[in-house]
Amino acid sequence: MKLFIKYFCRLLLYAMVLAIVLELLLLIRYETPSDLRQDWHLLGDKPSELLFVGNSRMITHVDTRVLYEKTGLRSKIIGSPGWGSSLINLKLETYLRNINSPPKLIIYQADPIMFSQREDWYAKTIHLKYLLFDQFGIYDQNKDLQGSDILDVYVPIYRYRGDPVRLFRDLLGIRDSRQNFNGFEPKDEAWLGNFEYTGGSWPTDTVVMHETLQLLGQLETKYGISVILCEPPFSQPSANATRSTRILLQESSPYVFWTWNNISEAWNDSTLFTNHSHLRAKGIDRFSNQLADSIQIHLSTQPMTLRKTLPPSPN
Numbered sequence: 529m530k531l532f533i534k535y536f537c538r539l540l541l542y543a544m545v546l547a548i549v550l551e552l553l554l555l556i557r558y559e560t561p562s563d564l565r566q567d568w569h570l571l572g573d574k575p576s577e578l579l580f581v582g583n584s585r586m587i588t589h590v591d592t593r594v595l596y597e598k599t600g601l602r603s604k605i606i607g608s609p610g611w612g613s614s615l616i617n618l619k620l621e622t623y624l625r626n627i628n629s630p631p632k633l634i635i636y637q638a639d640p641i642m643f644s645q646r647e648d649w650y651a652k653t654i655h656l657k658y659l660l661f662d663q664f665g666i667y668d669q670n671k672d673l674q675g676s677d678i679l680d681v682y683v684p685i686y687r688y689r690g691d692p693v694r695l696f697r698d699l700l701g702i703r704d705s706r707q708n709f710n711g712f713e714p715k716d717e718a719w720l721g722n723f724e725y726t727g728g729s730w731p732t733d734t735v736v737m738h739e740t741l742q743l744l745g746q747l748e749t750k751y752g753i754s755v756i757l758c759e760p761p762f763s764q765p766s767a768n769a770t771r772s773t774r775i776l777l778q779e780s781s782p783y784v785f786w787t788w789n790n791i792s793e794a795w796n797d798s799t800l801f802t803n804h805s806h807l808r809a810k811g812i813d814r815f816s817n818q819l820a821d822s823i824q825i826h827l828s829t830q831p832m833t834l835r836k837t838l839p840p841s842p843n
Contacts, residue, residue: 544684551684553699554657562697563654564704564713565608568619568664572626574710576604578823581620582637582760584609589760589807590635591816592710598820599827605711607637610652612644613740618669621747630751633823636744638757638785640730640773641805643737649673650690656680657698659687715802716809723798725765732772741782756826759787761815764796766804786822788815 561567578601580590592603606623607616624630646652649670659667659680667681680687688695696702707714744755757777762770767789777785788795795801800811807815 547684547686550695550699551660557698557701558657560701561704562694562702564706564708565654566657566704567606568622568655568658568666571606571619571623572628574604575602575627575629576631576710577601577633578603579623579631579634580605580607580637580711581616581634582607582642583611583616585639585641585760585805586637586758587711588713588715589812589815590712590819591714591812592712594813594816595820595823598817599824601823603710604631607711608652608654610646612646613642613736614646614669615655615666616642617740617743618665621743622664624747624751630753633754633756633827634744634747635756635758635819635823636740637760638737638773638777639759639762640732640770643732643734643740643773644730645733645736646670647674650675653688653691653694656687656691656694660684714809714812715806717802718808719798719801719803723763723765723801725763725769725804727766727769727804730770730772732776734776737773737776745782754830755783757781757783757785758819759785759789761788761795761800761807761811763798763801763804764792764794767792767795770805784826786819788818 558569578595578599580586580592580603582605584607587605587607587609590603590605592605595601595603606619608619620634655666658664660682662668662681667676667678670676671678675690677686685695688698747753748755759774759777770789774787774789778787795811797811800807800814802808
């Protein structure tokens with residue numbers, strides 16, 4: 529029995545040493561993103577005059593190059609694919625704390641995908657790199673999610689148990705090769721199958737929405753920024769199923785609310801979409817140009833105009 533205990537303790541010691549060594553290797557690769565959204569430690573590096581905030585619908589829909597060409601203002605997109613506002617709001621706060629010159633205008637994605645609750649932490653593992661000692665508060669914000677574990681914060685490497693492939697990529701510094709233009713990730717996957725919607729309705733969590741609107745109000749006051757809520761296009765076949773947030777905000781939004789889903793036939797075209805909630809290149813170009821026009825019109829009606837004080841490069 530004593531031999532077994534000694535053997536077990538030795539194995540445990542070896543495992544701890546290995547975990548610490550691997551954690552040190554991760555620190556060496558800390559600056560190398562295995563996913564474009566592994567950018568928490570970089571938030572604040574690039575100031576912007578127009579800040580877009582959301583999940584993959586904002587990240588893949590807003591062509592920052594088009595915005596710069598049409599408005600002359602530098603744009604940046606921050607957020608995280610597959611997440612709602614709980615995590616993304618934390619990222620927004622982190623960005624504003626670290627930036628020297630806050631943006632003048634925030635365009636915030638407002639739809640039932642953003643105003644919903646995630647359930648499984650390990651469904652999206654791109655943020656695991658940052659959990660040890662939780663310097664950004666990511667775990668604390670999401671500790672109630674299925675699969676979260678306080679050991680993720682205090683035990684080296686333990687957090688990667690749900691995604692060894694991510695550990696491998698982070699350890700080796702396998703850089704994400706996707707294109708990125710100030711947060712914009714261009715995609716052009718063709719629509720497959722019939723252009724029809726057979727899923728259920730997309731409900732809005734009103735508590736999440738209310739908490740988000742409160743936070744935006746606080747940030748607006750604290751940083752002297754203006755906020756616009758924006759609902760990017762859904763496919764026309766799914767427009768009725770995604771209307772929950774739209775109805776609530778059209779009735780009671782404290783902010784300007786732009787939606788691209790009131791004109792029923794405008795997005796009734798499968799060549800504009802990859803799936804019911806994501807555009808492809810043709811749709812991205814149309815939406816980005818319309819968004820730029822809306823921003824220009826909005827700014828022309830405001831007493832304060834955005835000064836072009838940032839470097840001219842759009843990337």
